[in-house]
Amino acid sequence: MDPRAQYVLLCDLCESDPLQYCCEHCDINLCTDCVSKHLSDSSKKHNVMPYHLHRKFIPRYSICVKHADKDCEMYCEKCVLPVCSICVTSGKHEGHRLTDVLEKLGFEKQSLKKDLEELKTRIYPRYEEMASDVQSEKAELETNYGNMTTAADQQGDVWHREVNAIVSQRKSDIEETKTKHMALLEKHSNEITHRMTEIKQVILEMKNILGTNDISLTSTYKSRNDEFNKLPSKIKVTLPSLSTPTINTEKLNEMFGSLSSLSVITVRPLLAEPRYTATIKTGYYRLLSVRCLIDEEVWTCGDNKTMKLLNLQSKLLASLQTKSGNLPTDIAVTRDGDLVYTDYHNKTVNLVKNKKIRTVVILQDWTPFYICSISSDDVLVTMVSDDGKQSKVVRYSGSTEKQTIQFDDQDRPFYSFGYYPHYISENRNLNICVADSSAKELVVVDQSGKLRFRYSGHPSNTKQSFDPRGITTDSQSHILTTDHSNHRIHILDQDGEFLRYIQNLEHPYGLCVDIRDNLFVAEHHTGKVKKIKYI
Structure with a gap:
């Protein structure tokens, strides 16, 4: 093989030492030792300069390994190698995609430059940060x-x-x-x-x-x-x-x-760039909630009385209508895979087991809103008093009320009043996380109901106020909440420190995370669920 096809560019005269200079008039590359030999030919005009200053592009075709007297001026994409004109006409590359080697060179260098830039500016600095x-x-x-x-x-x-x-x-x-x-x-x-x-x-x-x-x-x-x-x-x-x-x-x-x-x-570190891996079309005009059954199937509810079970290809696997015929306010999936939903209009919490609906909670003077199933097999329900002057979180085991979270240790209410939604999720550390859309903040309390922290959005956000809706947590105790009007999701650590955004969403509303930490986001206005890999 021609030495010019090796990894180091060599002198055109001796073909053994790395080139350092070039003669612009003679169009030849030279090593240090061969410069004087080349200049000794006084019959020609010379202009020797350091090679790195030589800007003229000189194609360096490789010699064909099968036809030593031919340069490889074409590149076979299927065989992944340069070929000469004889190779092309021989029929061995018939039907293969052939490109000009110079075009291939330009394309590969652009790709290489892009990789180099990513390594220098994005990947390596992250390693430096970890170190x-x-x-x-x-x-x-x-x-x-x-x-x-x-x-x-x-x-x-x-x-x-x-x-x-x-x-x-x-x-x-x-x-x-x-x-x-x-x-x-x-x-x-x-x-x-x-x-x-x-x-x-x-x-x-x-x-x-x-x-x-x-x-x-x-x-x-x-x-x-x-x-x-x-x-x-x-x-x-x-x-x-x-x-x-x-x-x-x-x-x-x-x-x-x-x-x-x-x-x-x-x-497990967060990905530098979240990846959108699937889009599910639900058919709702206004999509409200999404919950995972398994990592390939989700329950959804929206602007009608029907709750739908869909796979990643948007295929309807099952559907269920509310017992009352009313719009379901929110849905949750238990550890056993049963569906639970709240009914705002008749003030009930309902369990769906073996396709049969059983009302497990009937409220008086309070209206249920949002619900989540937690690690203990209990459920947490956010609710507002009928007069709109109180809000609270109640823990139920079946039909039994086990805990109420409403006031701090100085009898001040945790949550805003009025008929505004309060979305809810339990974290791995058993903290109870509520997205209070009216107060435009997250309120996080520990298992006993003691305030851990409040989060009102990232300080850099100066254009539009924080607009939290859906909320969920993952295996790393991250807290994720939709920022509806700002078309993004905030990711926090378990102590409320902002980590990053997930962008490029259309009015995100409800969301959930499956057992593999894939994120499912319900886009309110498009009626689509987007599956996102972010961790």
């Missing part, structure tokens, strides 16, 4: 473990010499656990650093390719951006705690306390 996070956690590790060591010392000082051996043992436990913790983070850091090194190497190789017009080299380029786009899972190690119970001389070792083991949780 920085690990380093910060490692820096805090010494302080945290030092605090535990101090706690062990203080507890040991209260006791006397008979417990010194126990104190020493606990310190050893702490040191050993710290070593394991540090080793986990070090391993994770090394993995990230290794990938970063790979990316740097790929960037250098890509730059080398871009520096040549060698079609063979360029056409063999294979993008690894998809591989690098799949970021390593984050490692979240829960810091152990050292318990220090009251001294009991009869049970010194037990009462001194022990160090809990490391708890390692894999944190």
Whole structure:
């Protein structure tokens, strides 16, 4: 094979050393040693300059491996290789898509430049961010473990010499656990650093390719951006705690306390760009709610009395009309796959089991709105008093009311008044999350009903106020809520910190997440459900 088809551009004279110069008049590439030899030919005019300053495009055709006297001026897309004119006319590539090698070169370089730009500006900085996070956690590790060591010392000082051996043992436990913790983070850091090194190497190789017009080299380029786009899972190690119970001389070792083991949780990162993987046409003029039965099927309800079960191809699998013939206000799916719905008009909560509807809750003086099924097999229902002056959340187990969440510890109402919807979901940490559309905020309380936080939208949003409607949570304890008027979804962590938006939606309303953390969004005005991969 012609040496010019190799990965390094070589001198045209010696064909062994890398080129450094070119003679513009003679149209020849030269290495450092061959410059003087070339200039010794005084019969010609020469203009030797560094190769990187030579801007004239000179096609570097590869020599055909089967016909050594022919340049490969065409490229066979099916065979994925350059071919010469004899190869084309031989019939071996009949029916194959052939393109000009220079066009192929331009296309591949554009693709390569795009990958290079993505690696430099988007992928690699994310690795840098992850590496920085690990380093910060490692820096805090010494302080945290030092605090535990101090706690062990203080507890040991209260006791006397008979417990010194126990104190020493606990310190050893702490040191050993710290070593394991540090080793986990070090391993994770090394993995990230290794990938970063790979990316740097790929960037250098890509730059080398871009520096040549060698079609063979360029056409063999294979993008690894998809591989690098799949970021390593984050490692979240829960810091152990050292318990220090009251001294009991009869049970010194037990009462001194022990160090809990490391708890390692894999944190799945959010995708840089969410992917829309399916669109379901529901047929509703106004779509209100969507709930997952399985990851390939969803229940929906909208502007009529019929609730529909659809697959990802928009095929109607089942339909069900409300018992009263009224419009269902909201729907939920239990852990057993049964459907539950609220009926605003007759003030009921209804369970659908084996296609039979049973009314499980009949309210007096209150009107039910939105509902969610939770991990304990109970349901949470938001409701408003008939006079519109009170709002609350009620937990039901079957027909039994188990808990009411309405006021904080100073008897101030959590939720706004009036006949405005309050959408609801339970998080993995058992927090109860309500999207209060009238107050334009999320209200999150813990399992006992104590306020955790309120969220009123991202501070950068200055054009239009936060307009929350549907709300759901995922396996990573993220909180997702639709921002109806702003055509997007907000993603928060479990403590209410804003993480990012999901954009390009049309009046998103209800939403839910399946067991694989696929997001289903009901677009109110289009009547479509969109399936989105975001994690």
